[in-house]
């Protein structure tokens with residue numbers, strides 16, 4: 001892991017429920033600072049996509065565990081050039097399909113899945129200053145991150161944002177988007193291992209009434225405050 005002269009871990013952890021603006025915020029902060037960016041949700045989605053494609057019963061933790069080490073997984077850490085690869089195939093679009101979204105909570109609750117992906121996430125963090133977004137970054141993956149954000153937004157606002165992204169491709173209404181988000185958050189928050197929860201020392205930001213730039217500015221200001229030597233851009 002990269003540390004500054006005071007020993008602080010040079011990382012921003014962005015956790016929160018689905019659709020709270022984590023990806024746009026984390027990417028924006030990373031681009032602003034010239035840091036790397038890791039979308040850990042994309043990694044859980046990529047593994048889920050592969051399992052479904054292979055015909056693995058994703059509701060059976062033993063079946064998932066038996067296959068978890070098989071595919072190679074690669075993820076771009078450039079906030080301006082995203083890409084997720086499974087066995088060398090780019091799957092950035094496929095991992096956003098509704099059938100992947102419906103199954104990803106079950107797959108990500110399997111301990112062997114978290115073990116494999118958290119190891120990859122920590123390996124990436126060894127290499128450079130990084131903004132990492134997910135559900136368990138501030139609590140489990142990088143509890144020592146210098147800046148820890150818990151990003152939330154009202155369900156209605158989250159659903160409107162997600163429906164705007166999805167309606168074009170899948171024709172899903174705001175109401176059913178809201179129901180799907182709530183159901184996934186419930187599964188992610190109540191699972192036994194590394195549930196979605198705010199770390200004691202994370203700062204909560206409610207993005208409901210804020211623009212994306214306002215949220216990014218708040219996070220960048222915290223980085224400048226806590227690890228000034230790494231916030232030079």
Ligand code: DC
Nearest residue numbers: 040041042044104108134135136188
């Ligand atoms: O951020 P996202 O919606 O792409 O994440 C997809 C799923 O992956 C989410 O419903 C739960 C899981 N996830 C997780 O368990 N831990 C993370 N650090 C990130 C995502």
